[in-house]
Amino acid sequence: MTDALLKPVPLAKENQSPKATRDGFGEGVVLAARENPAVLAACADVTESVRLDAFKKEFPDRFVQLGVHEQFLVAFGAGLALAGKKAFVAAYATFSPGRAWEQVRTNVCLNEADVVIVGAHAGVTVGADGATHQAIEDIATMRVLPKMRVVVPCDALEARKATLAVARITGQSYLRLGREKQPIITAEETPFEIGRANVMRDGTDCAIVACGLMVGQALKAAEELATEGVSCLVINMHTVKPLDTATLLAAARLCSCVVTAEEHLVAGGLGSSVAEALAKESPAPQEFVGIQDRYGESGTAAELIEACGLGVSHVKAAVKKVVSRKKA
């Protein structure tokens, strides 16, 4: 059983040009609309930024421009869903779900409305716009909501698959997207199933559990650590909720320690979720790579990744630390 859970998935074999997860969403939502006439998309004055321009062009009647109205965006989307539609509501994550949290709670979750909250420009890699536009708490605020799914794709290709996946199931989901282009690390044949983690790399000394762009960072760290004699298993936990505890526990038991990595505050996000599961079932030393108790700032994505402790070197340091704790 454990072996099957920890079998690595096929990954991209050759280099492709980098793309942002928002680009994958833009492609996926068009595909979803083609296969389901109930799919509608609404947007709060950021159409091109959230990559809904292609959808708007192909389905002008099914695209709704709402203006700078994030609370309205979510409540309106719930209304569409109550009338039988599948509503994708998209804005910058700082504003939706950020500004619209209570509408997500009451109008979407308590109604069990068929709405996908699309939070674009999440994380510090938004860059120059600065802290006001960098959502670093959205995984936490969405995952605490009963009935909410939280999906954080690791690259554009996975974002396309994730968009189709949340379109095909009913109920409420949060889809977290980044602005910056990132390397494509998955392949067309890489499986994607909501709630089923993908093992990206074999290893036995430490399990690195990551989501979003930190999956790529984790793979780079694992590659470098291998040359130093440390073998890392890398899990892409693209679905933060519901958490794939079976895969997590199998990896934690095999490696006896865990590093979590996310472009999010360490409080309340993927790391917390993993810690909750491990504490209950199989306690293991854990280190948290993520943003400590601070906001972001202006800068390039690369500068902010380093400044906020999300670099490859930070992942490597965390692995070394947790492995030493294991031996202690």
Add this chain to the structure above:
Amino acid sequence: MAQLTDAEKRQLALTANRLRGHVIRMVAAAGSGHPGGALGLADLMTALYFRVLRQDPKKPDWPERDRLILSNGHVCPIRYAAMAEAGYFPVDELMTLRKFGTRLQGHPERERLPGVETTSGPLGAGLAQSCGLAYAAHLDKAAWRTYCVVSDGEHDAGLHWESVLFAGARRLANLTLFVDRNNIQLDGPTETIMPLEPLADKYRAFNWNVLEIDGHDFDAIFAAIETAQSTADRPTVVVCRTVPGKGVSFMENDYRWHGQAPNAEQEAAALKELKEIAAKLASV
């Protein structure tokens, strides 16, 4: 809608009176709740559930039904009472209001009680969801209409005005909004807490068709709804001037009854007054 006969109007008034009695008994038994606004909306709810809404209580999920979104969820006892009398569920169930395990939650929940349409209570969000419903119906060229009831106090909420702006701009003519203009909110009179006047002018400025009526006058309610249904180029708001606590003299126009349950003595006094009104109606 044809002109109502006096007998029909009397019948509606008796129904509203019965709903008010339910509200008093329900809130008293629960020991908490919001009787003021609920009593004030009894006539509108009676008109909607017994003359206007195209619904089937035996098929609450009928796709072609008219939608009634109650934004000010705290007045739900009056909606529950109307639904029970209309046949959605047994009248006896009304007395479970706010009790553990009930389908009649303190603020209404869609997933617990069929026919409720949306979970509400947090103010300002009902019109936004109504816009979503009306927009979807328009897109589908469906015949059903969306009716939304909001309190005056919840006009303080910014989200409500986001929705007013959208509905006016997109000319959602299949959407009708009733404002329960009873001039009270939890902390006191609306015009003291956060003045709303001129309220009708605000809606006119947002490109709505605006009607102002006595919210206890059945002829006026039906005339307003007919006007709304025949207005093809914009949404209609019906500002219903109502008396909070209507029908119970010591509750009328007193904001302290917005969110307070009557004790046993007050309950008996209220029911006595309502019984006297019913007797007067029946004796005509």
